[in-house]
Amino acid sequence: MTGYEALRTRAAWMDVSTRGKIRVTGEDRARLLHAMSTNDVKNLAPGAGLYAFFLNDKGRILGDAYIYNSGDSLLLDTEPETAEKLRDHLDRYIIADDAELNDETQGWAAIDLAGPEAIACAEQLGLPVPAERYGVREWESGFVARVSSTGEGLRVFLPLEKKDEFMARLQAAQIPKASAEEARIVRLENGVPRYGEDISERYLVQETSAMHAVHTNKGCYLGQEIVERVRSRGQVHRVLVPIRIEGREAPAPGTKLTAEGKAVAEITSAVYSPALGEVAALAYVRTEAAEAKPGLLVPDTDPPQKARIL
Numbered sequence: 524m525t526g527y528e529a530l531r532t533r534a535a536w537m538d539v540s541t542r543g544k545i546r547v548t549g550e551d552r553a554r555l556l557h558a559m560s561t562n563d564v565k566n567l568a569p570g571a572g573l574y575a576f577f578l579n580d581k582g583r584i585l586g587d588a589y590i591y592n593s594g595d596s597l598l599l600d601t602e603p604e605t606a607e608k609l610r611d612h613l614d615r616y617i618i619a620d621d622a623e624l625n626d627e628t629q630g631w632a633a634i635d636l637a638g639p640e641a642i643a644c645a646e647q648l649g650l651p652v653p654a655e656r657y658g659v660r661e662w663e664s665g666f667v668a669r670v671s672s673t674g675e676g677l678r679v680f681l682p683l684e685k686k687d688e689f690m691a692r693l694q695a696a697q698i699p700k701a702s703a704e705e706a707r708i709v710r711l712e713n714g715v716p717r718y719g720e721d722i723s724e725r726y727l728v729q730e731t732s733a734m735h736a737v738h739t740n741k742g743c744y745l746g747q748e749i750v751e752r753v754r755s756r757g758q759v760h761r762v763l764v765p766i767r768i769e770g771r772e773a774p775a776p777g778t779k780l781t782a783e784g785k786a787v788a789e790i791t792s793a794v795y796s797p798a799l800g801e802v803a804a805l806a807y808v809r810t811e812a813a814e815a816k817p818g819l820l821v822p823d824t825d826p827p828q829k830a831r832i833l
Contacts (some may be wrong), residue, residue: 526701530673530709531798535701539672543606544631545588545599549612549622552597556590559613559745560781561728563738569594572640572657572668576728576736577609582749583724585612587736591659599631600668600678604719612711616745620715631665632686636698637676637706644698645677652677663764673706674713708794711803714765714833720776721763721791721805729759729806761807763791768802768821772793772828780806780819780830787812788819788832808832 547556557565562575572591576584586605591598601609610624617624638647645652645667651660653669660667665681681689683734693700703711716722722731726751737750753759766788768774773793780788793804812819812832819830 524699525705527700527705527708527717528798529661529699530638530701530705531712532639534644534676535699537637537672537701537703537706538634539635540632541603541677541815542628542633542688543599543601543603543609544633545601545606545610546625546627547597547599548595548625549620551620551622555613555620556597556669557616557741557744559616560590561737561744561746561750562590563741564590564597565741567592569590570659571655571714572659572670574736577612578728578746578750581723582727584718584722584726584728584731584755585609585724587718587722589657589668589669591657593659593666604716619688619735630683631680632677632683632689634689634693635671635673635676635688636671636679637671639675641671641676644696648692648696650677650679661711663776672715673709674715674719707794708803711792711794711805712796712799714805717792718765722755726807727753729753730761730763730765751800759810761809762810762813763805766790766804766806766814766819767799767833768793768804768828768830770802770828772824773802774804778823781814781822782817782819
């Protein structure tokens with residue numbers, strides 16, 4: 524069984540050790556991240572986690588992260604491309620706070636165990652399974668978080684020197700390894716966006732459709748004024764949604780899709796899905812089109828490919 528097939532039907536593992544890992548310590552660590560992110564870090568209990576955006580003063584998304592509360596510190600788990608940017612962004616706003624940022628990216632390995640049977644496989648391996656989404660549980664010299672880059676699953680964090688030993692355990696349990704490309708296919712089949720591809724500084728919070736990253740009743744945070752203005756006025760002109768496109772050719776990012784001759788959508792990422800027999804994609808779609816779900820076309824192909832909004 525290939526890693527792709529295992530990810531879709533059973534479970535597979537992926538090495539995601541390049542993800543950024545920023546440790547925040549000090550008595551004001553929760554206050555700092557609460558004031559700098561879109562979610563409720565201040566009331567995050569030990570052993571719990573959440574997903575949040577970090578915005579600039581224009582309300583644009585600088586990056587995203589899972590934030591885990593390990594009791595005496597908070598750990599930011601973010602995309603490889605955004606770790607340095609987020610650390611520098613947060614550091615600029617530490618003035619009189621008792622908070623310190625430490626980049627621990629190189630010290631921790633991270634392995635995703637994902638797929639519909641990932642939890643059962645984890646239990647067979649003796650891994651603790653957090654009960655709640657984004658929750659964390661200590662394990663040996665590391666910990667396990669209930670997150671995955673492709674959908675349902677777990678992320679295992681362990682010291683870098685323990686990585687080979689753990690991968691050997693996965694191989695001995697006959698759990699296939701999935702490549703980055705195989706994981707990307709499944710991610711898009713499942714409609715899971717990724718910062719750097721589908722979300723960037725170009726977009727506002729409500730446009731991403733990822734409102735689980737936002738706590739609407741928390742106190743002030745950087746960029747909140749814009750988020751609240753968009754919410755109160757209902758000015759969401761486009762939303763990120765899954766798309767299916769007939770054929771095997773995946774349009775490039777930035778490709779426009781049309782309905783009745785008018786451009787109503789723009790592809791952010793797309794890939795051919797062997798299991799679906801068509802292209803799975805994410806696209807920002809005009810709000811009215813996202814609601815009406817008209818038939819779409821990729822006009823630059825010959826003949827134009829048909830597409831539909833899920």
